[in-house]
Structure formats: C-alpha cells, structure tokens
Amino acid sequence: MSAFLRSVSRVTARPSARAFSSTPSNRFARITIVGNLGATPELKATSTGRDIIRYSVASSTGSGDNQTTSWFNVVSFAEGRFRDYLLGLPKGTMVLVEGDVSTGSFNAEDGSKKPFFNIAQKSIEILRRPQQHEEGHEGN
Numbered sequence: 001m002s003a004f005l006r007s008v009s010r011v012t013a014r015p016s017a018r019a020f021s022s023t024p025s026n027r028f029a030r031i032t033i034v035g036n037l038g039a040t041p042e043l044k045a046t047s048t049g050r051d052i053i054r055y056s057v058a059s060s061t062g063s064g065d066n067q068t069t070s071w072f073n074v075v076s077f078a079e080g081r082f083r084d085y086l087l088g089l090p091k092g093t094m095v096l097v098e099g100d101v102s103t104g105s106f107n108a109e110d111g112s113k114k115p116f117f118n119i120a121q122k123s124i125e126i127l128r129r130p131q132q133h134e135e136g137h138e139g140n
Contacts, residue, residue: 035059076121092130
C-alpha cells in the first residue's frame with residue numbers, strides 16, 4: 001500500500017467528537033415558527049419596569065377540514081428603532097420567528113398548578129405583509 005493511501009485511511013478512521021454540531025450546547029430549547037401575527041405587537045412593562053414587546057403567532061398545518069392552528073405567545077426585548085419597527089407590524093403579517101423556549105408552571109388563583117410555555121424572540125424575519133385594500137376602489 002502506498003504511503004498516501006495509508007495516511008488517508010488513518011485520517012478517515014478517526015472518530016469525531018460532536019460531529020452533529022459545531023456550536024456550544026445551550027440550556028434553552030430553540031424553536032422556529034412560521035406563521036401570521038395574531039394582532040399588532042404590544043408594548044408592556046414588566047413588574048421590574050423593563051419594557052417588553054408581546055405578540056402572538058398563529059401557525060396552521062393541514063388543509064380543509066383537517067387544518068389545525070397552534071398559537072404561540074412570544075416576547076421580545078428589542079430596543080430603539082427595531083422596537084418601533086416591530087411595534088408597527090400589522091396583524092396578519094407572515095413572520096419567521098426564532099427563539100428560546102422555557103417551560104414551567106405557576107400557581108393559579110384557584111390553587112392549581114398551570115403549565116406555561118414561553119418563547120423569547122432571538123430573531124424575526126418578515127416573510128409577507130398582509131395585502132392592503134385600496135379605499136374607495138370598487139371592483140367591477
């Protein structure tokens with residue numbers, strides 16, 4: 001066997017650690033959602049006084065009678081011009097949202113434990129804005 005083939009066989013035989021990912025592990029689960037904004041995003045203040053943007057995204061699967069819609073509540077900590085841009089998005093805008101997911105439970109007023117599922121937006125991409133109907137335009 002030639003020296004070249006021996007060196008190639010040695011290189012390809014080495015197992016690789018974490019070949020499935022080149023990024024460090026994260027303590028959060030990551031989610032990607034494609035869907036439509038359920039309403040115009042709203043600015044809310046937390047109990048600590050920090051401003052957050054809350055919005056919901058509706059994502060549908062299936063067709064006809066088999067169509068189901070899942071709703072996702074998302075929070076964003078965007079600031080400055082991006083915050084203003086996000087707050088200006090109208091209901092029905094198709095978005096792609098990537099975010100970190102956290103789950104847990106809280107004690108409801110009736111004493112029962114209620115689960116929660118939070119999504120903290122990391123990025124958002126506008127895929128399509130809703131069509132605007134021209135005012136005063138009548139179809140013939």
